[in-house]
Structures are given as structure tokens and as C-alpha cells.
Amino acid sequence: MPSRPVTWPSLFTALMYAFMYFPIIVLGAYSFSDSRYSASWGGFSLRWYRALFSDRRLLAALQDSLVIAIVAVAISAVLGTLMAIGLARHRFPGKGLYRGMSYLPLIIPDIAIAVATLVFLASVAVPLSLGTIIAAHMVFCLAYIAVVVSSRIQRLDPNLEEAALDLGATHTQAMLKVLLPQLAPGILAGCLLAFVLSMDDLLISSFTAGGGANPLPIEIFSRVRTGVKPDINALSVMLILGSALLAGLAEYVRYWGDRQRQKI
Amino acid sequence: MTPAPSPTPAVTWTDRLAPRRWLGPVTLLGPAGVWLLVLLVLPTLLILEISLVPGLRLGQPSGGYGLGNYLQILQPVYLRVIGRSVAFAVGSTALCLLLGFPVAYWLALMSPQRWRNLLLVAFILPLWTSSLLRAYAWTTILRPSGVLNAMLAAIGLPAQNWLNTPTAVFIGLTYSFLPYMVLILYASLEKLDTRLLEAAADLGATPRQSFWKITVPQTLPGIAAASLLVFISTLSDFVVPTLLGGASSMNISRLIYNQFLGPTRAWGFGSALSMVLILAVSLAIALLIRYGDRNTITEA
Numbered sequence: 001m002p003s004r005p006v007t008w009p010s011l012f013t014a015l016m017y018a019f020m021y022f023p024i025i026v027l028g029a030y031s032f033s034d035s036r037y038s039a040s041w042g043g044f045s046l047r048w049y050r051a052l053f054s055d056r057r058l059l060a061a062l063q064d065s066l067v068i069a070i071v072a073v074a075i076s077a078v079l080g081t082l083m084a085i086g087l088a089r090h091r092f093p094g095k096g097l098y099r100g101m102s103y104l105p106l107i108i109p110d111i112a113i114a115v116a117t118l119v120f121l122a123s124v125a126v127p128l129s130l131g132t133i134i135a136a137h138m139v140f141c142l143a144y145i146a147v148v149v150s151s152r153i154q155r156l157d158p159n160l161e162e163a164a165l166d167l168g169a170t171h172t173q174a175m176l177k178v179l180l181p182q183l184a185p186g187i188l189a190g191c192l193l194a195f196v197l198s199m200d201d202l203l204i205s206s207f208t209a210g211g212g213a214n215p216l217p218i219e220i221f222s223r224v225r226t227g228v229k230p231d232i233n234a235l236s237v238m239l240i241l242g243s244a245l246l247a248g249l250a251e252y253v254r255y256w257g258d259r260q261r262q263k264i
Numbered sequence: 265m266t267p268a269p270s271p272t273p274a275v276t277w278t279d280r281l282a283p284r285r286w287l288g289p290v291t292l293l294g295p296a297g298v299w300l301l302v303l304l305v306l307p308t309l310l311i312l313e314i315s316l317v318p319g320l321r322l323g324q325p326s327g328g329y330g331l332g333n334y335l336q337i338l339q340p341v342y343l344r345v346i347g348r349s350v351a352f353a354v355g356s357t358a359l360c361l362l363l364g365f366p367v368a369y370w371l372a373l374m375s376p377q378r379w380r381n382l383l384l385v386a387f388i389l390p391l392w393t394s395s396l397l398r399a400y401a402w403t404t405i406l407r408p409s410g411v412l413n414a415m416l417a418a419i420g421l422p423a424q425n426w427l428n429t430p431t432a433v434f435i436g437l438t439y440s441f442l443p444y445m446v447l448i449l450y451a452s453l454e455k456l457d458t459r460l461l462e463a464a465a466d467l468g469a470t471p472r473q474s475f476w477k478i479t480v481p482q483t484l485p486g487i488a489a490a491s492l493l494v495f496i497s498t499l500s501d502f503v504v505p506t507l508l509g510g511a512s513s514m515n516i517s518r519l520i521y522n523q524f525l526g527p528t529r530a531w532g533f534g535s536a537l538s539m540v541l542i543l544a545v546s547l548a549i550a551l552l553i554r555y556g557d558r559n560t561i562t563e564a
Contacts, residue, residue, distance in 0.1 A: 023401035086292025109500035116307035243392035
């Protein structure tokens with residue numbers, strides 16, 4: 001490879017990479033520091049990790065978050081995929097309006113969705129619980145999954161389905177055996193995105209949780225508001241590793257999808 | 265188009281379970297549509313309604329309809345909050361564009377082809393981590409006894425109080441949304457026809473000329489889309505102003521939050537603020553659809 005001249009955009013880009021990773025590295029470093037205060041390095045220690053794994057409240061919050069994200073994403077995967085297929089395959093009066101509605105969760109700011117959901121739940125007197133958080137998360141999860149699946153449908157070859165029908169497959173068979181396998185990478189990518197958004201959501205959860213549930217972002221928020229918490233540093237490192245794993249998985253899914261498309 | 269009758273009709277259990285009409289538009293579009301109608305459209309109409317009931321508080325009998333809640337927003341103290349939100353959004357969007365464009369340019373046009381995808385993924389990787397924890401990370405850097413002041417002290421500069429200032433909010437917002445900016449600009453720059461740049465160079469244009477006369481105009485829709493998206497997100501951000509901005513950085517999302525989960529419990533006023541926010545964002549989206557490049561966003 002020829003040596004490239006060092007130009008100012010490449011220097012600047014390197015600086016920006018440093019900017020993006022600097023806070024993460026700082027968190028990681030201090031999670032191993034024995035000192036309670038972030039200004040000084042107190043020597044290497046795993047005490048914050050020990051504190052983290054014996055913190056029942058935090059672990060229960062993580063469990064709440066995982067239950068919410070997994071249930072909301074699982075149901076949304078079905079509803080969102082059906083919606084994307086319906087929008088791609090059918091024409092009906094009011095389709096523009098329906099499509100507009102499907103974009104609303106992406107457009108309306110979280111705080112407004114949170115407020116509206118709270119007011120609605122209060123007006124129909126539904127008690128707030130884990131279930132109401134799941135119901136509220138499904139709103140944005142299914143919208144994001146539908147968008148990702150839609151963009152994949154648009155790039156598919158419609159002739160394959162028609163060929164299956166011509167060869168005697170029923171509509172159900174054509175959908176399950178021809179369309180769905182081609183959509184799989186898109187559905188999975190959408191699910192990963194929705195999962196990350198659900199695990200990250202603070203506002204909508206705060207407004208729909210009541211006293212019945214305490215997902216992780218709410219617990220973290222209430223702790224970090226009052227200053228530095230070294231065990232949160234350790235938690236951050238664990239969550240960042242988890243996210244990196246998910247990101248790797250997402251990249252693999254994208255690669256798989258591209259390869260599958262090339263094969264066809 | 266009707267499917268030709270197959271010589272050996274293959275009827276499987278899936279066909280018996282799901283006759284053709286089950287996969288009609290009602291099955292496909294019904295469940296998600298009902299969900300969005302009941303849990304999003306209806307609730308939004310509901311807050312529109314209660315925003316028109318002046319002085320509505322939780323557990324109090326309400327009076328008639330009126331515009332009182334919207335007039336309350338016009339009080340100087342609340343106008344300052346809205347002004348501050350817009351200033352945060354405009355400032356951090358400009359910073360994101362300024363910092364993000366060179367990065368996207370380098371990634372799309374100058375980075376080694378082999379590593380390009382990996383480099384892009386590496387830049388947006390922080391998006392996969394909790395936004396709450398990323399903002400919290402900056403509090404450890406910016407607090408008075410934090411990393412930044414320690415670094416400043418090491419090179420002999422005086423320590424400053426960074427945390428709980430607007431500067432901290434600008435840093436935090438720029439940090440949070442820079443990856444989105446780079447992602448969308450990259451998608452736009454990647455489509456740039458580099459033959460135009462070569463032609464310009466052959467015809468004697470300096471790099472600076474071809475940048476301003478070709479690269480920027482060609483990617484303007486992408487720039488508009490990315491900027492509006494970042495503007496909308498920063499306008500309504502809650503986590504960064506709360507964790508990094510302190511009491512002096514009240515913005516519209518925090519104000520709304522306080523009306524519902526804070527001590528005030530003024531639901532009518534909070535709903536009116538939410539409607540104003542939705543309206544502002546819808547206006548920005550309308551601009552995006554009019555002037556921006558929607559394809560770039562969907563691809564990103």
C-alpha cells in the first residue's frame with residue numbers, strides 16, 4: 001500500500017475519534033480505580049465490580065429492563081413486520097394517512113409521547129405497571145422495526161413471490177417460504193435497533209412506570225443525578241461491552257443480508 | 265394476476281390454519297394500526313384537548329375551555345426556556361455539522377477503501393451504548409475535581425467550573441448527536457460523483473474551488489437532512505441538559521417533565537408545552553420533506 005500523505009482531514013478525523021472514545025475510556029479507567037473520587041487514581045481495584053454484582057436493586061432493575069425490552073421487541077417484531085408487508089403489498093383508501101401514522105413515533109419527541117401516554121392511561125384509569133411500560137415501548141419498537149423491514153422489502157425482487165404463486169404455491173406458502181426468509185435479516189436488524197432503544201429509554205418509562213416497575217435507566221438516572229457513583233462506572237463498562245456485542249451482531253446481520261441479496 | 269392452478273394441489277397445515285383471506289390487509293395492517301391509534305394518536309388528541317383547559321391540575325375539577333395554558337407560555341420566564349432550548353439546538357447542530365463534515369468527508373472519500381466500513385462502524389459505535397451513561401461519563405470529566413481540570417492543571421492552566429454551565433450542555437449535545445450527523449453526511453457524500461471533481465481538477469479548479477462549487481452543492485440535501493434531524497433531537501433532549509446543565513439549563517423537555525413528574529402537577533400547561541414542541545418538530549419535518557433528501561435518511 002502506498003504511504004498516504006498526512007492531510008488535515010485525516011488528522012482532524014483522528015481527533016474526533018479520540019473525542020468519541022475519550023469519555024468511554026475515562027469511565028472504564030475509573031471503574032478499576034480504588035478511589036471514590038474521580039480526580040485521583042487510587043490504585044487498581046475490582047471493588048466496584050464486587051459492589052455492582054452484590055447490588056440487588058440494580059440487578060432487579062436490569063431484569064425489569066430486559067423483560068420490557070424482550071417482550072416489547074418480540075411482539076413488535078410480528079406487528080411491525082406485518083405492517084411493513086401490508087404497506088408494501090396492498091393499496092387501500094387512506095393509505096397515505098396510515099403510513100403517516102406509522103412514522104409518528106419516529107417524529108414526535110419522546111417527552112411528548114411520554115406525556116400523552118401518561119394522560120391517556122390516567123384517563124382510562126389503567127394502573128401503571130411493567131405491562132404499561134411494555135405497551136408504551138411497543139409503540140416506538142414496532143414503528144422502527146416496520147421502517148427497517150420496509151426498506152428491505154423495497155429492495156427485494158417481487159418476481160420471486162409471483163414465481164412461487166405461478167408454480168402453485170398458496171399466498172400463505174409464498175409469504176412464509178419466499179418472502180419471510182428474504183426479510184429475516186431486516187427483521188433481525190430492526191429488532192436489534194428496537195431492543196437498544198427500549199433498553200435506553202428513560203422518559204417514556206418514567207412516565208408509564210408508576211411504582212410497579214423500576215427499569216435500569218430510571219435507576220441509573222436517580223443515582224447519577226446526585227453525583228459520582230463509582231459502581232455506576234463498573235456498570236457502564238459491563239453495559240458498553242454488551243452494546244459492543246450487539247453492535248457486532250448487527251454488523252454481522254447486515255453483512256448476511258447483503259450476501260443473501262447478492263446470491264439472489 | 266391469478267395464480268395458475270397447480271397440477272398437484274399441495275395443501276399443507278399452514279393453509280388450513282391460515283386461509284388466504286387471513287393474510288389480507290386487515291390482518292397485516294390491523295394490529296399495528298390499532299396499537300398506534302389507541303396508544304399514540306388518541307393520547308395525542310387527548311393532550312390537545314386538556315391543553316385547552318386552563319389551569320388543569322391533577323385531581324382538581326376543571327373549568328371550561330380556553331387558551332390560558334398557551335398564553336401562560338408567553339410569560340417571559342417560559343419564553344426564556346424556549347429561547348434557551350432553541351439556542352442549545354442551533355448551537356449544537358452547528359457544532360455537529362462543523363465537526364462532522366470533515367469526518368464524513370474523510371470517511372467517504374479519503375479513507376482506505378478496505379477499512380471504510382469498519383471505520384464508519386467504529387465512529388458510530390458509541391450510539392449503541394446508553395445515552396444516559398454517555399452523558400454521565402461527561403460529568404466525571406467536567407466536574408470541578410474532574411479529568412478536564414486535572415489535565416488543565418497539568419499544563420499550568422487555571423481550573424474552571426465546567427459542569428452545570430451551558431458550555432457543558434453544548435459539549436454533551438454535540439457528543440451525543442455527532443454520530444448521527446456523520447452517518448447521514450457519509451451516506452450523502454458516498455453518492456457524490458467523483459468524476460465531477462476530477463473534471464473540475466482537469467479544468468484547472470483548485471481543491472478549494474471544487475469543494476465549494478461541487479462537493480457542497482451536491483451534498484446540500486444531505487446536509488439539510490442531517491442538520492434538521494440533529495436540530496429536532498437536540499431541541500427536545502432531556503438527559504444532557506439535566507445531567508450536565510444543572511438548574512441554570514432548564515429547557516422545554518425538562519419544563520414539561522416538571523409539570524408531570526415534578527412538584528407542579530400542572531397537566532394542562534404541560535400538555536400545551538408538549539403541543540408547542542410537537543408543532544415545532546412537525547414544522548422542521550415539513551421543511552425536511554420540502555428541502556431535504558429523505559432517501560439519505562432512510563438509507564442511514
